[in-house]
Amino acid sequence: MSQPPIGVILAQIGTPEAPSPKAVRPYLKKFLSDRRIIDYPPLLWQPLLRGIILRVRPGRSARLYSEIWLKEGSPLLVHSLAQRKSLQQQLGSRFQVELGLAYSEPGMEQAVARLEASGASRIIILPLFPQYSSTTTASVYDAASFAALGRRSANGPVSKRHVPALRFIDAYYNEPGYIAAMKQHLLDQLALTGSSPDYFLLTFHGIPSRYAATGDPYPGQCKETARLLAEAMNWESGSWQTSFQSRFGREEWLGPSTAEVLQELSGRGICRPAIFSPGLVTDCLETLHELAVEGREQFAAGGGQPEQFTAIPCLNDGEQWIEFLAQTVCKHAAGWVN
CATH class of the missing domain: 3.40.50.1400 (Rossmann fold)
Known part of the structure; x- marks a missing residue:
C-alpha cells in the first residue's frame, strides 16, 4: 500500500480578486484587521480603519493594481501558482503542494482541506518570506494553524476532531x-x-x-x-x-x-x-x-x-530558486518520507 502524500503549503499573504475598489476593500479589511499587522487596540483602530481608511484607500489601491494587472489575473496569484506548479514537479508524487493565502483565496482552509482529502495527515508549511517577521511569517503560521485545527481564531469553535501534524519551516535568510x-x-x-x-x-x-x-x-x-x-x-x-x-x-x-x-x-x-x-x-x-x-x-x-x-523582478519560479525550495522541503520532511 502506497504512502499518502506529504502535504506542502506554499504560504503567502494574499491579493485582491480584481483591480476594483469593491474587490480591494474586503482584502484590505481582513489584512489590516490582523493584529499581527496592526497591533493597535481594536477599540481605537477599527473605527479609524472602517471610518476613514476603507473609504479612501481601496480606490487608490485599485488604480495602482489596474496598472500592473495581468491578463491571467493578479500578478502575485499568477506567479504563486507558477511557483506551486514548479515545486510540485520538483518534489514529485511523494508530496502534494498547495498554495495557501492568509487573507484571500485560495485560503489556508482550502489548502488544508485539499490535502486532507488526498489523505495527507502530515503537512509542511513553507512561508514565502525568507526573513522572519511577526507581520508575515507569524501571520501565515496563525492562518495555517487555525485552518488545520478547524478554527478561525484561537478562541473559535472546534469543527474537526483529527488534526494533521504540522511542521513550520523557519526563516532561511542566510541559507x-x-x-x-x-x-x-x-x-x-x-x-x-x-x-x-x-x-x-x-x-x-x-x-x-x-x-x-x-x-x-x-x-x-x-x-x-x-x-x-x-x-x-x-x-x-x-x-x-x-x-x-x-x-x-x-x-x-x-x-x-x-x-x-x-x-x-x-x-x-x-x-x-x-x-x-x-x-x-x-x-x-x-x-x-x-x-x-x-x-x-x-x-x-x-x-x-x-x-x-x-x-529587477523577483525570483518568482526561477529554476534555481525552486530547486532550493524543494531541497528545503525534503530536509524538513525527514522521518516522514522513506
Missing part, C-alpha cells in the same frame, strides 16, 4: 541555496537587459521600528541577507546599500526609506541604479508598481535619467 539563487537570478537579469548598474539598492518591506524594538528579528535578518548577497556578487563597499519601503501610518518605521534614498541617488553621483527586493520572492504590487514605476519616478525627481533606472 547558501537562497543566496546562490539570488546571485544567479541577478546575473541572468542583468545579462538579459544588458544593464550595467553603478549602484545596487536592496530594499525590503518595512515594519514599524517599535516592532523591532520589542523583539522582531526582521531588520537584522534583512541586513544579513543583503551582506551575504553583496559578498556573493563581489560588490565593492560603497556600491550598494539597504533600505525599507512601504511605510504606512504616522509612527516611525525602519529606515532609511527607499523613496528618500532613490531621490538622493543622482545627487550622490549615481547614474545607473538597480533596485531589487530580496525579501519579496513573488512579484506583486510592491515590486511592479511601488519599486519599478514609482521608484523610477522618484529617481527622476531627484535629477536622475529614468531610462538608466533598472528594476
Whole structure:
C-alpha cells in the first residue's frame, strides 16, 4: 500500500480578486484587521480603519493594481501558482503542494482541506518570506494553524476532531541555496537587459521600528541577507546599500526609506541604479508598481535619467530558486518520507 502524500503549503499573504475598489476593500479589511499587522487596540483602530481608511484607500489601491494587472489575473496569484506548479514537479508524487493565502483565496482552509482529502495527515508549511517577521511569517503560521485545527481564531469553535501534524519551516535568510539563487537570478537579469548598474539598492518591506524594538528579528535578518548577497556578487563597499519601503501610518518605521534614498541617488553621483527586493520572492504590487514605476519616478525627481533606472523582478519560479525550495522541503520532511 502506497504512502499518502506529504502535504506542502506554499504560504503567502494574499491579493485582491480584481483591480476594483469593491474587490480591494474586503482584502484590505481582513489584512489590516490582523493584529499581527496592526497591533493597535481594536477599540481605537477599527473605527479609524472602517471610518476613514476603507473609504479612501481601496480606490487608490485599485488604480495602482489596474496598472500592473495581468491578463491571467493578479500578478502575485499568477506567479504563486507558477511557483506551486514548479515545486510540485520538483518534489514529485511523494508530496502534494498547495498554495495557501492568509487573507484571500485560495485560503489556508482550502489548502488544508485539499490535502486532507488526498489523505495527507502530515503537512509542511513553507512561508514565502525568507526573513522572519511577526507581520508575515507569524501571520501565515496563525492562518495555517487555525485552518488545520478547524478554527478561525484561537478562541473559535472546534469543527474537526483529527488534526494533521504540522511542521513550520523557519526563516532561511542566510541559507547558501537562497543566496546562490539570488546571485544567479541577478546575473541572468542583468545579462538579459544588458544593464550595467553603478549602484545596487536592496530594499525590503518595512515594519514599524517599535516592532523591532520589542523583539522582531526582521531588520537584522534583512541586513544579513543583503551582506551575504553583496559578498556573493563581489560588490565593492560603497556600491550598494539597504533600505525599507512601504511605510504606512504616522509612527516611525525602519529606515532609511527607499523613496528618500532613490531621490538622493543622482545627487550622490549615481547614474545607473538597480533596485531589487530580496525579501519579496513573488512579484506583486510592491515590486511592479511601488519599486519599478514609482521608484523610477522618484529617481527622476531627484535629477536622475529614468531610462538608466533598472528594476529587477523577483525570483518568482526561477529554476534555481525552486530547486532550493524543494531541497528545503525534503530536509524538513525527514522521518516522514522513506
